[in-house]
Amino acid sequence: MNQKYKEYKYLSISLNGAFMKISLLDKIKKGPKLTLGLDIGSHSIKLVELAKEKTSEEESCYTIRKVGRIILPEDTVVDGSIVVQDTLKDILITLIKNLKPKYRYASTSIAGYSVIVKKIGVPFIEEKEIEENLIIEAENYVPFEIEDVYVDFHVIGTSSDEKEKLHSEIFLVAAKKEVVDEYANVLQEVGLVPAVVDVDAFALGNAFEVSYGDPDEAVVLVDIGASKTNLNIVYHGTSLFTRDMAIGGNQLTEAISDELNISNKDAEILKIQGTKDQDVFNKVQNICKDIIQMWADEIKKAIDFYKKGNEDKEAYPQHVIISGGCALMNDLDKFLKKELNIDVQQFNPWKTIKLDEHINPDYLNSIAPQMVIATGLALRTVDS
Template sequence: MLKFLTLKPEAFGLDISDLSLKIVKLKKKRGVFSLASYGEEKINPGLIKGGEIKDEEALVKIIKNALAKVQGEKLETKYVVASLPEEKAFLQVIQMPRLSEEDLKSAVIYEAENYIPLPIEEVYLDSQIVPPVYNQLPERSEGGRRTNVLRPDHLDVLIAALPKKTVDPYISCLKKANLKPLALEIESLAIARALIKNETTDSPVLLIDLGETRTGFVVFSGHSLRFTSSVPVCSQSFTEIISKALKVNLAEAEKLKIEYGLQTDAKEKGSQVFEALIPALSDLIEQIKRYLSYYQTHASHEHLLPDGKGVAKILLCGGGANLKGLPEFLNTYFKIPVEIGNPWINILPEPQKEVLELPLEKSLSYATALGLALRGVRE
């Protein structure tokens, strides 16, 4: 069939995490994106654990219920771009010799076995070539003459793999919910699509996704992810710490967390909240230090800034990013800009950062779903 007669189906984004799922459908009119539909549904604890689906039938019911209750326009499409659990993914940038496209594919599969701690036949493997950051930077001047940045003698290839035993239940649930998976991708890819303007940077950026059950770290540079990881430090654990330290129930602890955050100049109660969170915050800071140091020492020279420095900025997203005073608190430790991310940056015209239905504070927890939805209208 002729390409111009082929209609590509639009898809909505479906972000499935351990404790909730979120839906976003975008629409495009005259080249401008807008929000068409959105929704959120809680998932009972234990139904999904560490990214592993434990009860398919229960999850299918929740998905169907969420689809029926979306706010905004009714979902007419059955096509979906869904997330896969970050904590189960193996993601690595590897260096490969410059080969033909066909030879490179087979060589990547062979080389990937050295990085993936599972037999290659037990995982789904995907890869893409990523250009070095230096190739995206302006030419530099040396001794009054302009010089091109050195062209690396290798290719950088991003490989991503997930165990089939993890992925297959997600596919099964989507199909049982009468959906047609157009694409599945790990959360960090969707988050980067949502937060990085035009999906390109001329300096490395650390994305920190403070979710309900874990915090994800993503280093993005040039046109691609360079590194991802996650730790169990999370927004929910902050609430539990406050509850235990101040001897209040979880609902009250959540209110205190939202009201005071990390504002040390607040009332006495605010100081108590801050003091209770110090051990968890110290842990978070140490984790961030580790990943900043890892990238600085492991990134090839062509992926760092011309002055040899590593990450130049930190962007926060996820519901936990709403913690008052968090950007300022992190900035005092790392001495680099720390900002609340804008998950609408590739959707809405600047300087707009929110829509009436999803204000920025709420949108931060929708970053993955928005990134998935953006792919859904581009596929």
């Protein structure tokens, strides 16, 4: 069994606080270094580079050194899978040329069907033994051939049942090798060193921790992108529940395009920029309202499902924090607040992060919620 585990040479276990990652690097020397955060979505690529400076003997702070985004042609990345590698590479090269980031080690993330995140309970087991037993355990929970996935874990804690038998609670992550390697390959081919392939939901959690600390309550993080939405309920620095949902901004664009009989491109512009034509404006509002209502229902269902499986009322969330490109929509927070009957705010990933004086603060504020996952990725470090 040990033999079998060694095959997973790219794995290294939860190096960065409470959230795990799949590390693509074997250990090298020296201390941890920040990486370039690259969120490769189906609609756009987002890049964030942070610098860390010591402000005193014990404390340090982050500064945003580089930040930017670039839209991808339709169908370059679909359902979390890279469809047209050459286009993606060209666009990444353009983004890197424009922004000139300093770091070569890069972190990116995956989500959706190619990654399984499961919370499992097993009879108490020492952390070092988990590694040895991981593959056998994983085989029971992963709907893929075990040879086809990278596996990682994070121990959440221990609990005892009514017979006072101790159990270990473990987060198990299995990601399809094919997809992880695909992303790593692209990074390599544009001259970067792929260091970490993270999971969207965990990047969201890490970004939250840096900006909001460790509040004494559970919080629902919801990143609404173009083709999918990642939901992560965090509490005391740990992720308690994650769910990926097939909802996002594409639904709005497609519905506007269908109803008004215009191209997707025109529908996208209409959605983002609006129009002075009151009649068209009202039509767009009506089309969007039904879809956003459905988003609220899906988010509510996920929160209710989490609550059903969790008896600890103290871990019931009081706040929802929204991010992703769709969080830039006017009044989405207010609409969701009314529908979910819970406080909803926009995610500010740079609450505690200083801005480099060369970057226009208005530009940063105008894109902040869309850059959350990229910021979470930029917090990842490598031992290099």
